[in-house]
Amino acid sequence: MRFHRHACITRDGGLTHERRRIVNAIPTVYDVAERSGVSIATVSRVYRSPDSVRAATRERVLAAASELGYVPSGNARGLASRSTGVLGLCFPDYSDPDTVGAEDDDAAMLYSDQIIRGMERAARRHGYALLIAASLAGGPESLVAQVAGRVDGFAVMARTVPTEELEAISRRRPVVMLAGPRAQDPSLDHLDHVEVANEDGQYELTRHLVHDHGLRRLAYVGFGEDSPDVEARFRGFRRACAEAGVEAAAAPALRMPMMTQAEGARAARLLCERSGDRPEAFVFANDQMAVGALQALERRGLRVPDDVVVTGFDGIPLSRLVRPALTTVRQPMVRMGEEAVDLLVRRLSGQPPQEPVSLMLPVGVARRASCGCEETPVLPTVG
Amino acid sequence: MRFHRHACITRDGGLTHERRRIVNAIPTVYDVAERSGVSIATVSRVYRSPDSVRAATRERVLAAASELGYVPSGNARGLASRSTGVLGLCFPDYSDPDTVGAEDDDAAMLYSDQIIRGMERAARRHGYALLIAASLAGGPESLVAQVAGRVDGFAVMARTVPTEELEAISRRRPVVMLAGPRAQDPSLDHLDHVEVANEDGQYELTRHLVHDHGLRRLAYVGFGEDSPDVEARFRGFRRACAEAGVEAAAAPALRMPMMTQAEGARAARLLCERSGDRPEAFVFANDQMAVGALQALERRGLRVPDDVVVTGFDGIPLSRLVRPALTTVRQPMVRMGEEAVDLLVRRLSGQPPQEPVSLMLPVGVARRASCGCEETPVLPTVG
DNA sequence: CATGTCGATGAAAGCGCATTCACATTAGGG
DNA sequence: CCCTAATGTGAATGCGCTTTCATCGACATG
Structure with a gap:
């Protein structure tokens, strides 16, 4: 509806972006398009599939983008393309805020540190970034809102989020449970699991x-x-x-x-x-x-x-x-994070939905x- | 334009969401609204400002949401509200993929682990989640696209992203440099800095x-x-x-x-x-x-x-x-991450723009x- | 010269939500 | 019992992008 070029009659004059440019706001495709004399579709293509744009045009667009300090909005991109390019991890909050500085819980934290490291590394290999959040004081509701809504799929360390909640979410997007056994009743647990032996x-x-x-x-x-x-x-x-x-x-x-x-x-x-x-x-x-x-x-x-x-x-x-x-x-532990990401990526890559997987990673004495x-x-x- | 209830004449019959419901897609506000017999505005309010909705209505909406496995889309929310609730961290890629399992780079990674921990903790206190990404093989372009476009502000460990690029981005959103000195020419460096002494x-x-x-x-x-x-x-x-x-x-x-x-x-x-x-x-x-x-x-x-x-x-x-x-x-190092988040949050909380800050954290022998x-x-x- | 082909670009629509009004409903005051 | 002031809800719009689909040339072909 932008600029309302078609037959609709609306109230405002469609000046939205002209107005925005005047204040010092974040530049958008529209600004880049205008500055480089192309349409927003072309600007988008420059980023999504550079080869489909003539070299000369591409240069003009990139120059304009650079001058404006343009950074594509991940939100808009995700909304339009229905994916975020981000995977998530929810882990328990080991660090009691009162014991900041105490190194007592170091080892417990090392556990999540290593999983984070493994997930980050594997996610990067697959072109994803990693969003992490320890369980929030505001209860699991906010955890889910913060993470589940922002990622394409995520892993949860055991006993961080109630199982029912995970079940509901996992109906719609991949969720992997880390270091937690499958529920006794398998009909209540369709998550993928990664455990150690x-x-x-x-x-x-x-x-x-x-x-x-x-x-x-x-x-x-x-x-x-x-x-x-x-x-x-x-x-x-x-x-x-x-x-x-x-x-x-x-x-x-x-x-x-x-x-x-x-x-x-x-x-x-x-x-x-x-x-x-x-x-x-x-x-x-x-x-x-x-x-x-x-x-x-x-x-x-x-x-x-x-x-x-x-x-x-x-x-x-x-x-x-x-x-x-x-x-x-x-x-x-690092490998655990990596396997979790691999599972998520597999589910995300349009494979036909399969039965829940349970990975049991070998350990060494x-x-x-x-x-x-x-x-x-x-x-x-x-x- | 949804449902095209006003005077515009368009091609499609506005059946988008009816269609979507048939396939097993991710439920949206529209689905929840329909199921609970309210408008999407009310659904939105149930999540954003629960007190502004009558208790009975709220319960109906939440019930419908729960049945559908509804999770609000972070992308849509971010796009509409022009903020993401996410902070970012870019750090160098210490882990050479070839040396996986070697514990040699452990200590170097500990450095970023601790910063991650500090940032995550502080971010959580302020209601933010944390997006992390090591510098990508695809070059800084993708780093920036992955992180900068998805967050409200972010921190960068020194020598991860070229300074010019950071300068451009920091014109539009807060960026903190970690463990890197201010550039010799201050006119080329408007970032906030957090260093140790x-x-x-x-x-x-x-x-x-x-x-x-x-x-x-x-x-x-x-x-x-x-x-x-x-x-x-x-x-x-x-x-x-x-x-x-x-x-x-x-x-x-x-x-x-x-x-x-x-x-x-x-x-x-x-x-x-x-x-x-x-x-x-x-x-x-x-x-x-x-x-x-x-x-x-x-x-x-x-x-x-x-x-x-x-x-x-x-x-x-x-x-x-x-x-x-x-x-x-x-x-x-943990404190470094915390201070970085505090700086970002301060800049994001609508304070009048100030001069770049340089924090020098004390160390102990x-x-x-x-x-x-x-x-x-x-x-x-x-x- | 008419026709088909292909590459590059633009127009338009919609992704799922927040938000602003306008409006309906109810409660309070005379 | 009417009028005003809260209070609760709905209609409409746009956030910034991706993605068809249509268009427009520039050529190659018959």
């Missing part, structure tokens, strides 16, 4: 302790109330124990409320003070707690791995740097000093 | 070595060809030397091509093998090289800090974990074992 990883690690080191009395230490990750890892632990004929309780020996180093240290003390024989190995559900335990054990004068073996899970950088270096299960597999040099070997 | 930090650190530890023969090791950061740090080094009457060459003792640990190790070897007295202290322009040097010195049987002092710059987590822990200058200020416990104290 928590159970298999813990199984392998446990098997190594039992089989290669001959350990029999193992204590598993979990965290959180109902973390699916911890549950899966514990299942792997039990499976390995069962296969080797080692007795293992039906529940973790300890279940700490949080996944911090402090809690790990506390867990180590509790296990040492319990009546009966001290376990030969402390199997922790993550690295942070295991590191805390290393410190607590050192303080008690217990040597790792000679007096007690300690293992972790995640493979955070710190796990390699502590002394003794921590035997753990390495999670491919890092056998290091804390189980007795390596010497303990004084200086970390880095890089 | 590189010079002062290196000055303080050097002063500490000279003044508190009585060192006189210091060797400065830089990297890169023309890194402004390294230059600033070296200026601080020289200033401290000059004030203390310690002789310092006009140029760094060594200037390695890259900022890696391997180069740091090589630098340490070169300095040890040079003719003449070995310097008492190796002052590195970043932590990674310093860590590499620690390893090389250990291999040569030289004790740090007893035989030679080593210092770094940046305060990466690794600096605290190596043995001996590295004396270094801590950069407030971390005095640790590698200069002789701390004991060296076997196990890193973490958290």
